[in-house]
Amino acid sequence: MYKSIVKLASTRNFYQFAGKLLPWLGWSTLILLLIGSYWGLVIAPTDYQQKDSYRIIYIHVPAAWMSLFIYMVMAGSGAAALIWKTKVSEIIANSCAPIGASFTFLALVTGSLWGKPMWGTWWEWDARLTSELILLFLYLGYMALQAAIEDRRTAARASAILAIVGVVNIPIIHYSVEWWFTLHQGPTVSKFSAPSMDKSMLYPLLVMAIAFKLFFLTALLQRSRNEILDRESTSTWVLESRDSL
């Protein structure tokens, strides 16, 4: 009895706290996105080799980073849900999946749009591209599993296990450009000691990366709040505060 009250309180607190945070997050995300896009598209100098086609980097790289980051959040909260059976972590894991899938899709398509003029091909079955495609299937598999299993607890357990097993793919994506000979270029930014990118091009990329991260948080809180509302539509706090939801 006590335990269920604590759990209810935590989803309720989460719902209300997220609601207060959302407008701040949303607006700062929008401002950062506008600054980052303007900086990347207009102010940043043209690359001497790739010309203006390199400007795709300001979408492609943040999207690819987020596709990995969101997966780790999803698998991490899935694991937390398995171990401690906490509702909020279950909800967060579920909310991650569609957002992560959309960022993975964006990374793949922008990669293709960048690969065509630079490598002369839309797609190549090389290690980096293939492992990123597998990531998309992992997200879609997670969502399919969620949709297919009626019982919430069982669905949460099954999809958490799928997410955790899929974590092996993350280092494969990350190191693929070093482990195998790939068409995809090596890391340009992650070498923080000496990034092989000029500051005038690097700074807008970092702004976009922060903007995408904040965007993820915004979308995650929106979806998590909805799932809380859905699960607790019969509980008293929802019914009593209907007007301020």
Added chain:
Amino acid sequence: MSMSLHDFLYMDGYYFYVWSSYGLAVVILVWNVLSPMRQKRSLLRRLGKPKRRGRNS
């Protein structure tokens, strides 16, 4: 800045690739915000929340 609007849109000839990328990014970001908003509206309708002022659906 000496860059003209045409140069900006032309992207050194890579306009198709660059603008498709940014366009898709906009579509995906907007979808990520609108789809939970729509979902919330239908959830609230299910809860029987009274309609907000000036908005009919």
